[in-house]
Amino acid sequence: MSPVLTICRAAPLSTIQDAGRFGMLPHGISASGAMDAGAFRHAGALAGAHSNAAIEFTAAGLDIEVSKGRFVAAMAGGSFRAAHNGAPLAWPGRVELKAGDKLSITPGEWGNYGYLRFDRNFDLPVVMGSLSTSTRAMIGGLDGRALKAGDVLTLGVVGSSLKDSAIEPRRHDGPIRVIWGLHADMFDLPLRREFLTATFAIAPQMDRMGVRLTDPTGIFAKAKILSLVSDAVVPGDIQIMGDGTPVVLMRDHQPTGGYPRIATIASVDLDRFAQLRPGAPVAFQSINVDHAHQLLRSGAQ
The missing domain is CATH 2.40.100.10 (Cyclophilin-like)
Incomplete structure (x- = not known):
């Protein structure tokens, strides 16, 4: 049974993003991809398997509910607060979700972007070699647009195992x-x-x-x-x-x-x-x- 999740609340400009759609600039289409590529990779490592994309949410956060199935979700990027059925979770961190569960992510002290990745791939069409959403070209992700409340996303097969370390990226504090x-x-x-x-x-x-x-x-x-x-x-x-x-x-x-x-x-x-x-x-x-x-x-x- 393929897991299914519903977006209950999505911050403005939240989208599906992966590593990017490269080589398309001659056709007028930028690469898109995660705004914080290091945090995107970190969330993938925490998920324990290489899903093909993430939900990139913006500063106001994200709420999802699992409609059916079971899967692992991992969160990283910025500083946010997460709760599983109301119980606080570590940030960054991971959690196993099952049907009926709710995951809520709310703003923290800093950062504009966070990432929610899974141990399974999104069941979405690949466009020009990528799942990344380009809202300007209206391609990729879910119908080439930002996510909104009521959207339903289906997860497919378990992604390939990751060998990358789940250590949080180090950030330079200077200019x-x-x-x-x-x-x-x-x-x-x-x-x-x-x-x-x-x-x-x-x-x-x-x-x-x-x-x-x-x-x-x-x-x-x-x-x-x-x-x-x-x-x-x-x-x-x-x-x-x-x-x-x-x-x-x-x-x-x-x-x-x-x-x-x-x-x-x-x-x-x-x-x-x-x-x-x-x-x-x-x-x-x-x-x-x-x-x-x-x-x-x-x-x-």
């Missing part, structure tokens, strides 16, 4: 590390230095496509040539918009951009950046490409 971008030379040296010494903040305008930064001192207010011929962009690119607003592109970024990118967040810090809530201060530190590659290979965060 967000960046590599100078393709268009850094368009900004003069004093401005680039100011970019690295200033403190920005996460603006309320944020989603899976991008995160705006507030710039209290107006570093880029007088910058010129803020419109270019569009070219390819990647997650972590820091675009400076025509009005001087910095915007960090995220997993559902557009395929091309027509504003200069002063820098790109190193992959090793992109998960940490994604978890910063509105109002959180942001400072940047420049590193070179070799250092970024070394950090990524070593697994250091």
Whole structure:
């Protein structure tokens, strides 16, 4: 009997995500995938088997009820509170659920994204090699849209066993590390230095496509040539918009951009950046490409 669960409550922009849909940018479709890839992997390791995707829920949390069957669920990412039939659970952690059980996840002290993974695969169609939801392209996940109360999800076969460690990813506490971008030379040296010494903040305008930064001192207010011929962009690119607003592109970024990118967040810090809530201060530190590659290979965060 295939297990079935019902979404009783879903925070806005909660979706089905996996590791991502790669190689589709020539067709205008970004990779999508988990906003916090490390937390996604951690939840999979805790589940004990490699399910093909997760429910990625946002800061307000998630409530589910098991309609039938039995399965293991694991939770990680951000700081949330979880309860199984009203009894508190460890976060991050795992729990065995059966028909009639309820799992409730509510907000904690920090973080924008959490992940609920299972020891079974979702019974959902693979689109362009992935289950990840792209709400802009309206593909993947459940009908290419965000989850809502009343949605029913069926789980299929047990996923393959995981050998990965279930140790929680280590997070670097310092500035967000960046590599100078393709268009850094368009900004003069004093401005680039100011970019690295200033403190920005996460603006309320944020989603899976991008995160705006507030710039209290107006570093880029007088910058010129803020419109270019569009070219390819990647997650972590820091675009400076025509009005001087910095915007960090995220997993559902557009395929091309027509504003200069002063820098790109190193992959090793992109998960940490994604978890910063509105109002959180942001400072940047420049590193070179070799250092970024070394950090990524070593697994250091």
